Amino acid sequence: xxxxxxxxxxxxxxxxxxxxxxxxxxxxxxxxxxxxxxxxxxxxxxxxxxxxxxxxxxxxxxxxxxxxxxxxxxxxxxxxxxxxxxxxxxxxxxxxxxxxxxxxxxxxxxxxxxxxxxxxxxxxxxxxxxxxxxxxxxxxxxxxxxxxxxxxxxxxxxxxxxxxxxxxxxxxxxxxxxxxxxxxxxxxxxxxxxxxxxxxxxxxxxxxxxxxxxxxxxxxxxxxxxxxxxxxxxxxxxxxxxxxxxxxxxxxxxxxxxxxxxxxxx
Amino acid sequence: xxxxxxxxxxxxxxxxxxxxxxxxxxxxxxxxxxxxxxxxxxxxxxxxxxxxxxxxxxxxxxxxxxxxxxxxxxxxxxxxxxxxxxxxxxxxxxxxxxxxxxxxxxxxxxxxxxxxxxxxxxxxxxxxxxxxxxxxxxxxxxxxxxxxxxxxxxxxxxxxxxxxxxxxxxxxxxxxxxxxxxxxxxxxxxxxxxxxxxxxxxxxxxxxxxxxxxxxxxxxxxxxxxxxxxxxxxxxxxxxxxxxxxxxxxxxxxxxxxxxxxxxx
Numbered sequence: 001x002x003x004x005x006x007x008x009x010x011x012x013x014x015x016x017x018x019x020x021x022x023x024x025x026x027x028x029x030x031x032x033x034x035x036x037x038x039x040x041x042x043x044x045x046x047x048x049x050x051x052x053x054x055x056x057x058x059x060x061x062x063x064x065x066x067x068x069x070x071x072x073x074x075x076x077x078x079x080x081x082x083x084x085x086x087x088x089x090x091x092x093x094x095x096x097x098x099x100x101x102x103x104x105x106x107x108x109x110x111x112x113x114x115x116x117x118x119x120x121x122x123x124x125x126x127x128x129x130x131x132x133x134x135x136x137x138x139x140x141x142x143x144x145x146x147x148x149x150x151x152x153x154x155x156x157x158x159x160x161x162x163x164x165x166x167x168x169x170x171x172x173x174x175x176x177x178x179x180x181x182x183x184x185x186x187x188x189x190x191x192x193x194x195x196x197x198x199x200x201x202x203x204x205x206x207x208x209x210x211x212x213x214x215x216x217x218x219x220x221x222x223x224x225x226x227x228x229x230x231x232x233x234x235x236x237x238x239x240x241x242x243x244x245x246x247x248x249x250x251x252x253x254x255x256x257x258x259x260x261x262x263x264x265x266x
Numbered sequence: 267x268x269x270x271x272x273x274x275x276x277x278x279x280x281x282x283x284x285x286x287x288x289x290x291x292x293x294x295x296x297x298x299x300x301x302x303x304x305x306x307x308x309x310x311x312x313x314x315x316x317x318x319x320x321x322x323x324x325x326x327x328x329x330x331x332x333x334x335x336x337x338x339x340x341x342x343x344x345x346x347x348x349x350x351x352x353x354x355x356x357x358x359x360x361x362x363x364x365x366x367x368x369x370x371x372x373x374x375x376x377x378x379x380x381x382x383x384x385x386x387x388x389x390x391x392x393x394x395x396x397x398x399x400x401x402x403x404x405x406x407x408x409x410x411x412x413x414x415x416x417x418x419x420x421x422x423x424x425x426x427x428x429x430x431x432x433x434x435x436x437x438x439x440x441x442x443x444x445x446x447x448x449x450x451x452x453x454x455x456x457x458x459x460x461x462x463x464x465x466x467x468x469x470x471x472x473x474x475x476x477x478x479x480x481x482x483x484x485x486x487x488x489x490x491x492x493x494x495x496x497x498x499x500x501x502x503x504x505x506x507x508x509x510x511x512x513x514x515x516x517x518x519x520x521x522x523x524x525x526x527x528x529x530x531x
Contacts, residue, residue, distance in 0.1 A: 016332010
């Protein structure tokens with residue numbers, strides 16, 4: 001981990017709010033600057049979505065003298081996931097905690113990441129073995145912080161509050177919260193509907209109440225899901241979507257946070 | 267019940283202490299885990315023991331998070347209301363904002379308590395809402411109690427179907443019959459112009475069902491009212507029983523009952 005400048009964890013608490021989708025776009029967004037080296041580590045052992053989202057389904061991991069080699073999407077964007085270790089993407093990984101932890105340790109120790117500017121860690125939903133392990137193993141090194149993803153509805157926010165408390169308890173700085181699937185614009189009449197209504201004011205209000213940074217909202221665009229299913233970068237494929245500018249603004253704020261942190265460190 | 271709460275609180279305390287000690291004892295706990303695991307393995311696989319008083323157990327799973335398992339579970343339980351609805355959850359035992367950050371073994375222990383140390387009384391159906399994934403919780407539940415059937419919930423997009431497929435495979439491996447799939451968030455109708463958009467893809471679940479030789483128990487569209495009523499604790503099947511959404515859930519419940527084996531005794 002010595003060669004890794006910035007480490008960002010993507011968390012949520014609630015499942016299905018768009019962590020992996022966001023991690024994938026964040027990776028693409030950061031790698032758009034080809035002077036930066038970006039790495040994406042998927043520690044969702046049971047449901048590894050990253051290989052498919054990055055268009056790397058079916059790829060296998062190669063072993064070299066210096067360790068496991070990540071699978072490269074672009075020259076400056078490398079990916080590692082349990083998905084690459086399975087003989088078929090349909091194989092179910094039905095493991096208990098200790099075995100999952102062992103694999104996460106290997107990902108961190110045996111993968112030859114090289115010199116990396118940003119390491120993004122995509123996590124499974126919840127607060128369980130994988131989260132404890134990643135904090136345990138990475139805790140000794142410096143983690144810039146966590147980005148917490150949520151949808152606007154109260155049921156999701158409940159889990160985010162727990163996630164925020166988890167971060168406080170393990171002294172993990174919170175870069176901020178992203179509100180995903182925030183409003184849907186009908187492609188025909190352009191009317192905006194709130195499919196996941198923020199009955200309690202949504203993530204923005206929650207962040208104000210908990211004194212946590214609110215990074216921004218991303219609207220529901222059916223093309224995001226489609227790009228992910230096809231393993232393409234939504235930011236490159238659909239640059240004109242309002243969701244693209246939302247993503248780009250949020251990514252910029254994350255970069256600013258990391259940059260600020262670096263100068264503070266020095 | 268109080269004993270359970272006390273025990274769970276104690277577990278929570280122990281965890282917190284462990285954290286504050288900064289993982290110094292992590293080596294010991296790894297050893298402890300290894301030993302415990304070896305102990306359990308040597309006893310052979312856990313034997314399935316039915317829950318006293320419960321005739322049939324139905325699990326709602328998916329593999330993927332956020333596809334609507336809990337929402338479906340809540341709305342499915344209502345039609346079985348004639349037999350009384352009791353509800354049990356970790357949510358009742360901890361503070362709303364307290365994270366439950368436990369490793370697998372502790373989770374297993376908690377699940378045992380939630381299943382067996384709750385006075386369920388005489389039940390015809392126990393519906394278990396599972397978390398996403400194919401890990402400790404799913405394995406523990408499948409191995410420890412006889413399950414009459416599993417229902418897998420998914421949204422139509424490929425990413426979710428990947429996980430739904432893994433869920434189905436897991437149930438096959440532990441010999442739990444999969445009654446069918448539920449396609450959730452299938453289509454959204456603009457409230458203004460009624461234009462229909464398939465936000466998460468079209469009919470992905472139907473295609474997967476065909477591939478796996480399973481039935482599709484039903485289709486639930488994306489409707490703001492389902493979200494709103496769940497957030498306010500009034501599942502749509504109860505609060506708006508005449509609505510199309512409620513009827514869709516009721517139809518699925520009927521399909522499930524049709525497919526469950528004849529209950530023992």
